Amino acid sequence: MNKFDQAPVRKLLAVFAHPDDESFICGGTLAKYASEGVDITLVSATRGEMGRRMGNPPYLNRETMAAAREMELRQACASLGIRHLIFLNIRDKTVEFTDADRLTARIEDLIHQVDPDVVLTFHETLGGHPDHCAIGKATTAALRGTGHRGALYFITFGDAMERPERFGFTRGDITKVDVHAHLEAKLAAFRAHRCQTEIDEWVWLPDQEAMTRFGRHEYFMKGNREAAARLRHDLF
Amino acid sequence: MMTITRPQVEAELLKFVGADAYIHSEATSFVFVRNFKIKLTHAYIAGEGPFRAALRFDGHGWLRMEALTHYEVDGNSRLLLAGYDDRGRMNVALHLGKEPFAE
Numbered sequence: 001m002n003k004f005d006q007a008p009v010r011k012l013l014a015v016f017a018h019p020d021d022e023s024f025i026c027g028g029t030l031a032k033y034a035s036e037g038v039d040i041t042l043v044s045a046t047r048g049e050m051g052r053r054m055g056n057p058p059y060l061n062r063e064t065m066a067a068a069r070e071m072e073l074r075q076a077c078a079s080l081g082i083r084h085l086i087f088l089n090i091r092d093k094t095v096e097f098t099d100a101d102r103l104t105a106r107i108e109d110l111i112h113q114v115d116p117d118v119v120l121t122f123h124e125t126l127g128g129h130p131d132h133c134a135i136g137k138a139t140t141a142a143l144r145g146t147g148h149r150g151a152l153y154f155i156t157f158g159d160a161m162e163r164p165e166r167f168g169f170t171r172g173d174i175t176k177v178d179v180h181a182h183l184e185a186k187l188a189a190f191r192a193h194r195c196q197t198e199i200d201e202w203v204w205l206p207d208q209e210a211m212t213r214f215g216r217h218e219y220f221m222k223g224n225r226e227a228a229a230r231l232r233h234d235l236f
Numbered sequence: 237m238m239t240i241t242r243p244q245v246e247a248e249l250l251k252f253v254g255a256d257a258y259i260h261s262e263a264t265s266f267v268f269v270r271n272f273k274i275k276l277t278h279a280y281i282a283g284e285g286p287f288r289a290a291l292r293f294d295g296h297g298w299l300r301m302e303a304l305t306h307y308e309v310d311g312n313s314r315l316l317l318a319g320y321d322d323r324g325r326m327n328v329a330l331h332l333g334k335e336p337f338a339e
Binding site for chain 1: 237260262264265268306308310314316318320323324325326327329331337338339
């Protein structure tokens with residue numbers, strides 16, 4: 001066996017709020033690390049069952065949406081190479097109203113189980129949606145609470161963090177991951193979330209044309225000292 | 237979900253009148269209520285499409301919704317009314333069931 005074979009499996013834990021957060025925001029990065037053999041566990045706090053997009057033309061209603069979006073997320077995970085999927089079974093739009101200590105404790109348990117090298121979640125104030133901020137806050141507290149050595153990063157939208165100074169951050173605060181080789185997987189994941197993406201015509205254009213909508217990079221904010229110590233183009 | 241025809245939906249609504257019902261109701265992203273338990277006394281549907289619906293309950297209650305376009309009686313005998321826009325986004329929903337909806 002060579003040195004590569006003996007290297008321990010790297011592990012990534014992503015804790016998000018809704019099915020599609022993983023694909024729409026950082027699908028390229030997840031596909032890239034999965035293709036390198038990283039063992040990825042995705043936690044979705046909700047099933048996104050309060051979403052407004054019901055397919056186009058609509059084929060879902062409020063009562064059928066949870067099961068449909070769970071199935072879509074499973075398919076997206078297969079497209080991206082995510083091996084483990086866990087739901088926290090919180091109702092969509094109510095994450096911020098669940099007991100914060102209990103939520104944090106559940107995530108601490110997951111951190112102990114998974115023992116991740118990298119943890120991805122939302123920033124607790126810049127997450128953009130109340131569910132995002134709430135799950136980000138709980139995950140950040142959980143990682144601190146465990147004293148685990150995993151590197152914490154906050155996912156960011158699009159290429160906003162290409163110029164972090166506009167948001168009061170420096171380039172040193174940001175990890176920029178090149179995902180250009182993984183855009184096909186990202187597109188497949190977008191399409192897996194069919195009821196959410198049917199409304200966006202570009203997603204269903206021929207592959208090469210659709211992929212021009214994706215940026216070459218995805219950006220992450222460093223969230224703890226372990227992340228700060230790592231390279232600027234790699235989460236690990 | 238099927239497009240609403242008033243006589244059919246009126247008949248389905250009447251099946252819930254005179255008994256306890258659980259209600260799910262929502263309007264765009266601004267509000268939802270789930271599993272309000274009411275004693276339904278009257279139920280109405282009006283309009284030529286999109287439609288308006290109203291419930292009277294507990295002797296003094298009103299629930300009125302508009303912009304309803306589609307309906308379905310699902311496998312659990314629940315009446316699901318919804319209003320979709322022309323791109324499949326749900327604007328409003330009004331569901332009636334004899335049992336609580338999944339939390």
